[in-house]
Amino acid sequence: MGMNITHDTIAVRVRERPTELIVGLITTLFLADLLLKLQGTTVLLFDTHILGGSIGLSELFTYVLDGLIVGIAVGLAGIGLSMTYSILNFANFAHGEYLTSGAFVGFSTAAVIAGGSGIVDRMLLQSNPGLELLSTPIALTAGLIMAAISTIGLALLLDRLVYKPMRDAEGISLLIASIGVALLVRYSIAFIWQTGRYGVTGSATKVTILNLVTLTTHELTLLVLGVMSMIGVAIMLEFTKLGTAMRAMADNESLARVSGIPVEQVTRLTWIVGGGLTGIAGYLFVLESGTIAFNFGWINLLLIFSAVILGGIGSVYGAMVGGVLIGLVDKLAQVWIPSDLTRAAVFVVLIAVLIVRPTGLFGGVKTA
């Protein structure tokens, strides 16, 4: 229900959208509190600590940086989800498994290429191959490529076997089927690689940029590749025929069909683009965190959903912005609550967004 309110005074807006006002107020309150804390001021009312406190600038800076890194990873992981959500019209609960499988195949490949003894152990990641960007660049690159290719393969295979026979089914049936797919893939990975959590990287070199920020090479890779992929997708959607076709399908599938868009082909290409990006995202996720386990994609699925919904389902820019915001919430929430509850804070934000503005920040702007 996109309404075009044109000549609205602020007063009218406030009356019509009281919830947005509340959200705005709460956000302002948090920001004000943050500023006070930075200043080291405490505001007391009747001897109770209301606002402020203290927090170091460098501490805050670390939170923001961490948030950005997580955010880019989540945003990148969200693009594929957002695409399938808007174009194929269902919430893919197996999306996390695409991340996991990409990462496992990618790192197994990288571990084998990096060489050394015990190829089986390396393939199954039983011993830490100690991958590092500067010492094993070729292995890591090959792994990245395999992550993308294998995930595309998996996405196409699953589409052929599971979703294609259900093209006419309702979104909710597809959603339930995708839960089945999630179980199938996650536990197939567990059957092959077992259920341990494995370290895959060596200690990454630290680089300092402009005397300002210190990042590991792996974090830097995540940031650079993440942003590059996002720009690539944006260009593809804006300037290619495929992008136009995808936007048309997201808007109205039957209309797209009658206006001669090869719907089945676009669907396949959506899985290819989405799957490739998701494989890469999973790989970079693990590169940054250094460890891998059969359920990491599943555990992060709700975080990715939060990003996509916050940004607005179907909006690729939304997924990116949503990812960064979610990453920031996840890290910055530590300023106020115990760190074991930041994830809960993210989900509170998710619920709030769905209730206040289910179309998300970029909602209505489909797919691009």
Added chain:
Amino acid sequence: MSEAPDAPATEPVLAVDSLKKQFGGITAVEDVSFDIQPGSLTGLIGPNGAGKSTTFNCISGTLAPTSGSVHFQGAEITDAPPHVVAEHGLFRTFQIARELEEMTVLENLLLAPPDQRGESLVHAVTPGLRQRVKEQERELLERAWELLERFELDHLAREYAGSLSGGQRKLLELARALMAEPSMVLLDEPLAGVNPTLETQLLEALHELREEGYTFLLVEHDMNVIMNHCDPIIVMHQGSILTVGTADDIRSNERVIEAYLGGDQ
């Protein structure tokens, strides 16, 4: 707004005043005002896209009007949610029949009556009270069978509504609304897809019911039906009311003819 010179002086059952509905930039309905007299079978006609269904949606609460007001039996129902409008005794059918597909035809009918005891969870599950629920259900069931016979749907009573044909769905939709014994029903093309014999029977039934005191507002594209059965007739065009009058008035009205024969003005 009735222009008929011999407009009865009774209180209108439905009064629509300056109704307006915009969808984004499109204005679907603008400055629509009319009164409906109790016990009438009023026709509402107009070319495709004239705004008839949108008017229905605004009256029945399915859509919130942008501005204007709706009164039913003296009570304001503007902006009231659909179930409140229905509680007032104003029911509607949908242009594209909306059956509750995985419910049987009988279940569809039994759903409609208001104030069912068993709609309270406590009554539904408590042993003593459930007995009274059953009593009421028995009465309703009897009426449901009568209606099904009237609409020749009795042989389908236990089938899922989803397995009905297009015409049968229309009939079920009408029967369902009547099951609630409302004071007034808004009928959005109830005859589309219904075979001629049944159509005649249906119209007869509408007249009988009208004489019993029901009020109907009927949207229909078949001019013969409108001209022969409805009085008065409201004509809409491009979101506004073109004219209101008897069949003869309408037949001789040039603007109506023009509106139907095309011509953008």
Added chain:
Amino acid sequence: MSTSDFRSRLTGLPDALYVFGLMAGLYAVFTGLTVLLNFELSGIVNTLRAITYFSAVYAMVVLALNLHWGYTGLFNLGVAGFMAVGVYTMAIVSGPTNPGPAEIPGLGMNLWVGVVAGVVMAALVGVLASLPALRLEADYLAIVTLALSEIIRLVLNSTLLQEVTVGGATFGTGGATGLTVQNNPQTPVTAFFQSGPGSALTDVAMGIGIDRPTVVEGIGYAIVLVVIVGLLFVFIRRIATSPFGRVLKAIREDQVVASALGKDTRQFKIIIFGVGCGLMGLAGILWYGSDGYINPLSFRPNITFYVFVALIIGGAGSNTGSIIGGSIFASVLFYLPQFLEQNSTPVLDGIQSVLGGSTATPQTIIDAGGALAGLDLTAFLAYCFANISSLRFIGVGLILIYLMQRRPDGLFGHRIETAASIPLTRGDTNE
């Protein structure tokens, strides 16, 4: 004509027969298995007790979920969270005020007060969640409820409420370490068999070779659960076969129509959300509470999905199907793999005696593949047994996909279970 004939005869069968038939079948299969594995009588009986227990607890949750998804079309993925609210509330309210050292005290109230509080709290959380969430479409509702369930788990897991003192009373969730539930629904059953009138039964059982008192107590508890499932079934069937249930179905089919017919759909949805969540809380209490120990890890979203799969196997919308789906999932997909894993040594020995080969478990999938290539099926199976918990979910995933593609109605979902309190026959013509 003949198929519908057959079908009407099927529907004519009392539904209890299906359930008894299924349980009899399951008992037969598991008795056969345990006898093959040379179990003693108490082991055999205990296995049957276990499948009864798991079938009953699953049936309860599935029945509750069926009210939401099967009847009203509300896609509630928060089942785990609502169960957690129920059992944690019960544990806190009826936990002793002065427990053993290093344990978290509770509010020291009566067990039944705790149970009621747990159910009410779960219902309340459900109602509160439903107020905003029910405006959302199915897939968004799914995500919101899933997120809510995770929030609940994360809060229970956090140090924040591990142990708090409010108005002089100290209690808490125990955080990640969890909570001992000394006073739980099994306690009175145990007391009945240990010192109450049931001790005579225990003696009889001992006499015929069921030589572990815990088995007897367990059987007693399982029977209590079965009775509760029966009561729950009657309760939910009353809801289903009433004008109230009719409105729920109408909401599932088309909300716009339901409200155009004068039904305040929002109110119905809130009520049923609360009732269903309360029942989930009850199921959480009877299920996890009886373990004597609760921990946030038990309430991960996985459990919600298992319940969903069970519902879809049975057929969303059918109460009999809910019980059957719950039993099948619990016994065959949940308990059987676990049972085989626990008994993998004798099972593998048995396989080896038929097929030859080696029972040494291959360490990796590659070794297992090598064994298979070398036609050592036993070694390959040994790897499968070691990873049976993964295999079982591969199976569950495949079943779910199959059902959604070929049989979205599950086993019983196609049946017309009419929502009316009386048989809908015609008064004048006797059919």
